[in-house]
Amino acid sequence: MAALTLDDLDHHLLDLLQRDASRTLRDLGEEVGLSPSAVLRRVRRYRTSGLLSHTVAVLDPRHAPEVVLAVCLVTIQEDSPEHGRLFRRRLLEAPEVQQAYEVSGDYDYVVVLATVGTGHQNEIAKRLFQQDPNVKRYTTLFVLDPLRTGSAIPTRRP
Amino acid sequence: MAALTLDDLDHHLLDLLQRDASRTLRDLGEEVGLSPSAVLRRVRRYRTSGLLSHTVAVLDPRHAPEVVLAVCLVTIQEDSPEHGRLFRRRLLEAPEVQQAYEVSGDYDYVVVLATVGTGHQNEIAKRLFQQDPNVKRYTTLFVLDPLRTGSAIPTRRP
DNA sequence: TCTGAAAGTTTTCATCC
């Protein structure tokens, strides 16, 4: 969990891994100019430090025809510490919550739900938001087209 | 690209792969009750059909201290087909755009930006939205805490 | 479509630079 200083090779590798984590160590090494074992040592550092948390398969939502994505914009009544904890825990536990951000600005939370059918969507939104007395109001924006659904973050300014 | 019918084992495997794509075929096979080669054949089907688009390394934004996430809510002036195409292309080309959804409801687009520092954030938002005469208005919600940042979708109702 | 074994690669590790 240490602070981990990154050199150019690290930035390069992290960029490549965020695009495609299925490449071999040799393949990555050839692109950045390192041996497979040197690449492995670096990748291990990312993992043990917590920077690289896990690797996942990304499904194309367009191929899962019944899947409904929706963005919920949530406003909290009064953000007491206890309620905040409970609300956040509920967001973390629900498998339908794909992303959840605590934000500043016109709303307090942005929550992306991935459900199977609009009925299911409604059910979950009710459970998470409507039944919570500390949720002042929430709006649902149904996703018509998921143009882009990545999770890559920059590790330095481009 | 065919429609691909999924049985219980497929749903199970896709669920596991979306959580952790670094598990071995043997490991996955033991959990679902198949041999490694049987698992491989199924995973290949997901890939060739386009359902499984790629696998990526997920970085923890909390470990990239300068990274700023922001949710932009965008309202379009008048959605002419030509402008829509241009606007969407810009969203697809900018590396700072992590996610972009076309939505129905109070806004037209929801765009998540991942940038390095607030200055960079502002710069990108200006370029993508402020300079576009067809963008009526946009609001930026800065992410205070990325509670959850996955990309898993359900392949069937839980 | 599955299993199980053989063949081909990749990952891992010890060692030296």
Added chain:
DNA sequence: GGATGAAAACTTTCAGA
């Protein structure tokens, strides 16, 4: 830190059911 090469593990293929 990095390179190399050998051992271990994994992936991939294929024959047989």
